[in-house]
Amino acid sequence: FMSRNGQNVVVLANDAHGGIINVSTNYGASWTTTVKPNGISGPYESSSICATEDVSKIWTKEYNSYNDNSKIIESIDGGATWTDSNDLDGGIDVVRIDPYDNNNLIAYRYNSISAFKVSNDSGATWQRLAIPSAITRLRIATIDRGAIFVYGEITSTDYRFYTSTDGGLTWAENELPVNISRFAFKPKRVDGSPLYFVQSNTLHE
DSSP, X not given: OXXXXXXXXXXXXXXXXXXXXXXXXXXXXXXXXXXXOTTOOHHHHGGGOEEOTTSSSEEEEEOOSSGGGOEEEEESSXXXXXXXXXXXXXXXXXXXXXXXXXXXXXXXXXXXXXXXXXESSTTSSOEEOOOOTTOSEEEEEEEETTEEEEEEEEETTEEEEEEESSTTSSOEEEOOSSOOSEEEEOOOBTTBOOEEEEETTEEEO
C-alpha cells in the first residue's frame, strides 16, 4: 500500500515464520516493523494489504488453507495490536479503500461471488452488496472517488467490467479493448485519474 502522495507505505515481507508488516511514514527513508499478527504469510497476503492514508488503520488477510475460513484482521493503531475485523470472515480476502475518502471501503472474496461488502464509516460496519448478476467469478474490484469498479468472469472466455456510481444500487457495463487480468488506479494529474489495464504484459490506459 502507498498513500496518494507517496509518503506513507505499508509492505508485507516474508521471514522464516511467515509475514511481517513494515511501515514507513517518510517516503521509505526508514521503516518500523509492526507487531507480528498471527496467521499471515508473505507469499499469500502481499496483495491484501490495505491502509488509510495516514496508515493509522491497516487491514490484511489471515491466511487459512481452507478459503471459507480465511478472514480479514485489522489494526487501528498503526500495527501495534491486531484484532478480527468486524464481519469480514467467510473467505473474504481482499480489502480496498477509496484513496480520496477513507470512509469508503469494499471487501470481497477473490474468484468468487459469495462475499462482497461495502463500508461507509471507515470499516466500523459493513453491508453486503450485490454485484452484477452476470458475473460468475469476481476477479478484482476497487473503489475510487465513491465509484466502485468490478471485473469478473462471465464464462471461461468472457470477462466484463462494470462501474457503479451510486454505491452498488445500479451497475453500468464498460467496454474493454481486451480481456484483462488486472486493473488498478494510478492518478496522473489533478483533473483526471486514468484507469490502467494489464494484459499479457501490455499496459493499456
